Structure formats: C-alpha cells, structure tokens
Amino acid sequence: MKNGLLLLCALCLFIAGYPQDIDSPAPLLSPPEYPAAVVPESELNLPVQVDLAPFFALANKKVDTLFTSPRFPNDWVQQGCDTRYKYSFRRGPLQFSLKNTTLDIAFTGYYKIIGSTRACVNGKAVTPWTPACQCGVDEGERKVKVGFTIAISMLTNYTIKMQVTRKEPEPVDKCAVCFWGQDITPVIMDALKKELDGSKADLEKSYGRVDLKPHFQTLWNQLNAPYNINNMGWLQINPQKIRINSIQAAGSQLQINVGLAAKPVVRFEKPATAIAPVPHISNFSRNRGFQVYADLVMNYDSLSRILTSQIAGKEFTFSKAFIKKRFIFLECKLLGSRDNRLVMQVKFTGSNDGTFYVTGKPLYYADTKTLQVADVDFDIQSRNALLKTADWLFSKKITGEIEKMARYDLNQLLSTARTNMNQQLNRQFMKGISGSGSVRDIRVAGIFPQSGWLAVRAYCDGDFSLKVAALNL
Template identity: 25%
Template sequence: MKTLLVSVAASAVLLTGCGTAKKIAALKPEPGNTTDVVYKQTTSFISLPVSVTVADIENQTNKFFAGVVYEDNDMKADDVALKVTKTAPIKFTEKNGKLESIVPIKVNGKVRYGSTVMGVEMYDTREFDLNAKITFSSDVKLTNWKLKTKTAIVELEWIESPSITVAGKKMPVTYLINPAIKLFKSRIEDELDKALSEAIDFKPQVLDAMEAMAKPILTSEQYQTWFRLTPTELYATDAVLAKKQITMNMGLKCTMETTVGQQPKNTFKKDQVQLLAVKTMPEKVTATVAAVSTYENASKMITKNFQGQEFGDGKRKVTVQKVDLWAKDNKLIVALDMTGSLNGTIYLTGIPNYNAVTKEIYFDQMDYVLDTKSALMRTANWMAGGIILKKIQENCRYSVKENLEDGKKAMAPYLNNYSPMPGVFVNGALDGFDFDKVELTSNAMIAFIKATGKINLKVDGLK
C-alpha cells in the first residue's frame, strides 16, 4: 500500500528489556495550519415564487395617484372646463383575474351657455361641483421588472346628475359634460396605469432582497463557519393575478458555498443582474450544509470503538488505549496509543470519507506514516503488514448524524420567516441530504452535504 506521508527526520527506535514487550517511539507528524476552508463553488438554481398582495398594490398606488388627475380650462372648443381631483383612497379588488379599482373623484366645472348673434357673443357661465365614482378594470402583466397594466373605465357613477341653476331652475348639462368625459376618461386611465407602474416596480425590492441574502451568514460562531449565496442571473415568468395577490415565479441562478475561517467577501453586484423572461421554472433548490466535527470529539468517539479489542498475531497482541486525530497536508493523522506486545504510539494517515447509509465518517487509503512503518519493520514486523492495519481501519469510524442535525439547525433560522429586509420574507425547507466531500481544518473536519428543498420569497407589506 502506498505511503501517504513522508517523514522529515529519521525515527528513533528504543528497545526495552521488560519481558517481550517492545517500545516504539516514532516521530510525530506535526499538525498543519489550515484555518480557512472554502467549499468549491457550484451553480445552483433556486425557485423563488414571489407574491404581492392586492392590499400592498392599493397602498403603493395611492402614494403615486393623488390630487388633480385631469384639468382643462379651455372652454372655446366644447363650452366646458373641467378639473378632476381624486378625493379619497382608491380601493382595489381582484375580479376574474383582473385588477378592479374604484376611484372617487370630484369634478369642478364651468359650463358656458348662450349663442352668437350677428357676430356678438352672448354667453353666460356657471360653475358646478360634482362627485362621482369611477370603476376601472386593469389587465395585469409584468414587463421589464415592472407591473404593466392596461386600464379601461367600466362605469362612471354620478352621485348627482350634472346640472346648473339658471333663474332658480336646474338645467341639465349632461349633454355638455359627457363629451368632455371622453377626454378625461383617457387621461385618467393613463394616469392610473402610470401610477401602478411606478408603485409596483419589483426591481428595487427584489434586488435589495438579493443583496441582503448575498451577505455571508455566520452559521457557527464556535467553528467560524460561513454560508454565502451569490446571485448571478434572475428569471421570471408572467405575473398572474388571483386570490387577492399577484404572483410570479422567479428563478435565481447562483453559487452557494460554505467556508470555514475568515468571513468571506460579499461579491454580489445588484446593478449587473438582468431579469430574463421564461415560461416555466423548476421548483427545487440545491444548497450545501456543513457538518462540523472537532478532532477532539471524533477522537473520543473512535477511542470507544477500540475498547475491549485486541489486535495481533498469536501471542503478540496490542490494545489501543487512546486515539488522537489531527490534519496535515490535507490528510488526517490518526495517532494510536498502544500497550501490550508493543508499547508507544503509532501514526497512520487516511483520507476521510462518508457512508450515507450509516451516516458515518470513515477513512480510506489508510497506511502507516513512513517513519512509523520503518520503526515497525525493525521492532514489530508482525504488525507492519496489512492484516492488522485493515482491522484497525474498520474501527476508525464515527457517526456524524448529530453533526448533520446541527448543520440543518444552523440553516433553519434562514428558512423560517427570515426577513432580510422589511416587507420581504423567506420560507422553505431542505431535505434529501447527500454527502459531497470532507475538508480538514486545524481543529475540525467539515463534512459538506448537498441538500435539496424549496424556498419561497414573499413580498408583503412594501414600504
């Protein structure tokens, strides 16, 4: 079997005269100094169903659609001047997949009546104030991040009939006002569409949310474990209005990584994100979860595996009293303190791996450190062979089930009504945990597990 670590100094082999027991003193491989571990970036695709309530649309639109919505002071063309003002907040409802709005208005008007006799104008004017309610219906679409609507008046309901008082009598002036309605009808429809477009611009909210989510999250203060999500592209389906809310499926193409050590930099640049239109969106998300296991805890668990067991050949046997683990040159050093026919410490190297069925870390390609093997060849050749090594390797394993649960718990707060910014909430669940790789630091082993699940981003209560 190939040796995995080359000794940097000659070993010292000491023999004792205490019966047949021999003492080995191999050179201890010094620990490495790996403090930062970065999980290799992989591209993931997150489905982010986004919803905005009709109540939020109503709230936002009323900020942009206020005051005078139409004014025409020229009476020469049609004998009427009108000033149309919104008098109260617009009320929105969802009806048959369309956005229905009721706008209360006040019409301040002037009408001119009379005639021209022999080139002489003989006119009089009267002012009037009228109240009305206009019902609009709007088709809803999403174009270039913004809500695009096509609005049309469904009904105009006068609180009282348009009329003026002349010589103590009321005279209807509907015939004068109705043609003018066509003018402000088109204007008020355009103004409402403009207000809706300005009010419901998804871009600032979504990009601000992405920027907040892209900030590295400290998932374990003890082990300085960080999770970072970096968005690269954003996709969106058509907006759909139903059940008192506008929904659309967004898809986030991103890289997700877990690092151990110093806080990683936030590399997200929201001004470079483009919104691309697509028809459908996958529902699942792939993320990575780090299960952290200290060498101290792992050593204790592996030591228990050796209790009550002897390893050897015939009368030559040893018992493992204690196991210590540490990292060096991206390999794991396993130190076994032994008593019996051989006293002292032997050193092994191995590559950690994961058993998905038993949820255990075990060690592949296990071999004696070269210095240890040389010492064994001189003092205990019977132990230097592969049979005992294989039996020892079978006991060098431990469960990381609890560590995986800790990793899931560390991510849970960011999937349970997590609000990266006011009015934006993230919910979801991760399952289907599959092992990816193990990385080694100076004080812990990090098992990286790929998880699949769903994430939902909801916009509720926009400011």
C-alpha cells in the first residue's frame, strides 16, 4: 500500500510537470465606436483675384477714339448769327490706374478746329463769312487731358458695382482762332463733355453691375468637395459663411480678401460632396487661423511589432504545488477593441506553451506625448479557461510587465503628421485654387480603438489661405 501511494504521487507529479498546451478562446471584438468630432468653426483667409483686363479692353472699345462735330468736315456748327465752326477730336491710349477701390481712366485728347465769323445786326448778317481760320491744323493739334473715375464696391449678393464719374476736361493748349483772337476753348470743352457723357453711359450700361455669384457658387462647390491628403485621408473644408475683409487693387487685378468661416475635417473614408447654395456675404466675428481635427492611423501590426520586440524573452518563475513553473513571453499582439478596451493576444512558452488574452485601456499623457495601455487584466474568457487548466498564470507580474512595455512615444507620429499637413496645405488643390499655410500646434484629442487600427484624433491649429486665380469679368 505504501508503494502504491508513492507510485500515485509520482504519477501526479509527472502529470503536473508534463508540458501541455494552454489555449484560451479568443474574445469577441466589439464593433468599433468612432464618435464624430465636434469641429470648431475656423476662419480661412481667401484672397480672390478678379481680372479687370477684360474691363480695360471693353473701356478701350466703348470710349470712342474720334469725336467730331456733326458731319465733319463738310458741315458747320453755328452759334448765333456771327460765328460758325467745325472740329475734330481724337483720343490717345487709355491709361488705367488702380488705387484701393478706385479706378482712374485717363487719356490725352488731340483736337483741331476751323471757324469763321461775320457781322450781324439784330440777328441778321450784314457781311459775308470771313475766310476760314484754323487752330490745331498747321501748327499741330491742341491737347486736352480727359478721364473717368470708377468707384468699385461689392454688394452682399456678390455683385460688383461700378459707379462711373466723368472728370472735367483739362485743356493743355488753348485754341484762339484768327477772327478777333477769340478763345473758343470752352466751346470745344462743352462739346467734348457731351461726347464723354455718352461714353460714360455706355460703360455703366455694360459694366455698372457685374454678377460674380456664379463664380462664387462654383468656388463654394469646390470647397465642399473632398481632397485626398497623402497618408492621412480626405480633407473637406466645409465652408459655412463668407465675409469681405477688404478690397484692394494691384495692376490689373482686383483682390477681394474674403474671410471664410469653415469647419474643416480630415476623415479616413472619402465623404460625399456637400451640395449647398452659396450664402450671401455676412458679418461674423474674426477668429485667428484655423482649427481642424485630423484622425491619424496607428496600425495594430506595427504596434504589435514594437511591443513584441520589447517583451519577447522576458521570463518569470512561479511555484505551484512544490513545482517550479517557467513563463516566457513569445509574442504580444494587439487585435482590436472590446468595450472600448484594447484586446491583446499573448503567446508564451516555458513550462507550457499556450495563448491567452488580456485587455487594457488606452490612455494618452500629454506632458510626455505618450500612449500607455493601462489597467491590463485577463480577458474574462481567458480567466475562465485558465482557472481550469493553469491558474498559476494569474499573476500581476505578467499583466504588470505587459502594461510596462505597452508604452508608445507619439512624438514622431505627431511630428510626421505635422510635416505631412504642412506639405499638403502648400499646394495646388485644383486648377486655379492653391493653398498656403502652416500648422502651429498639433496635439492629441482622443484615442479610439478600431477593427484594424488605433485611431489617434489630433487637434491642429494654424494659418491657412486659399488663393483663387483670376475670375474674369
């Protein structure tokens, strides 16, 4: 009997020490929760250039190059009984000058006049007409400075209003005809004013109001479209409101500085293009720069490789019923999320080979920019399975080592994201629309475990401008 008991004890010790595989069932992963970010309203600076060259060309066409008295040179203009004349006026090239919202159109005019006189009594001629006298014919044409002033404004419905004012002609050379040495320059200037007033009316009729709303609607649609950002997803500007900050001029370009209230976001999946009518120009408070949420991706495979490289080979020794148990980490792999906790698969060797699963809570520490998987504990299914086969594995040493090693420095991730965003902000988004800006600050706003990756939501702020190439009138 004594020998039988010894044999039974030896058999138990043999069975207890015999290595056997320990595999606990994998936990069911939860559907990923991915809350939408409450995007703050940002302000983007949007310099829009309006090309005035077509207007300049039209002005050259609308302002006549030649003014003459009726049916010149055959017929006369007669004022009263004693004087008659006929004239010709031609203009030089138009010169355009833009300053703020005022456009000056100036040119030099060249004129000549032929006239004669006779004696009259009580409105009746008593002598024949004298031989015709000339001014600006043999000695060269007389000069006069002429111009228009155009005040430019923009209405809330995207209509550019141009109010044209004729300047008073300024004669450079006076014209004294031979009969009595009479200065008839004022007579010529009055006739010229009537001709210029006709040109002014033509300009206001053609370009007094220019509707830019179709152009702004096209621009609005383009800003609502998603744009691919390399390695980061899809950027959507999401414009909300428009304000006119200022109107300036340079060369032939009218620059309208538009303040754009927007809610830009970066998404993993390509969003649908939003269709909305462009709102009227409004007033709203100014915000400095832009704020945007960008969701960065950390793949579980790369995170698992980092963790495994740090923990593989770590060994612990435990005692169970006077038997030494060795535990050696082989691999630690991140799988996904369950109830907003990261699920990790742990493969081990030693006294036994096997697999179990633990969960942990992803936490971010802003002071060190570190992601830590904290509160690591055995998954409930692994716990139940190990209670039946290998309860000796329940040790704070194991979960503590995983928690110690499951630490990730996000400095490089955020720095790379900042570099990528700066590169993507300073480029041409589409023909005629190019961006310019920089990210001042980027910081983590949330960690969201997904099915195949860990989403790191970054909050960025900086400055950004969109330059729109010239819109033709």
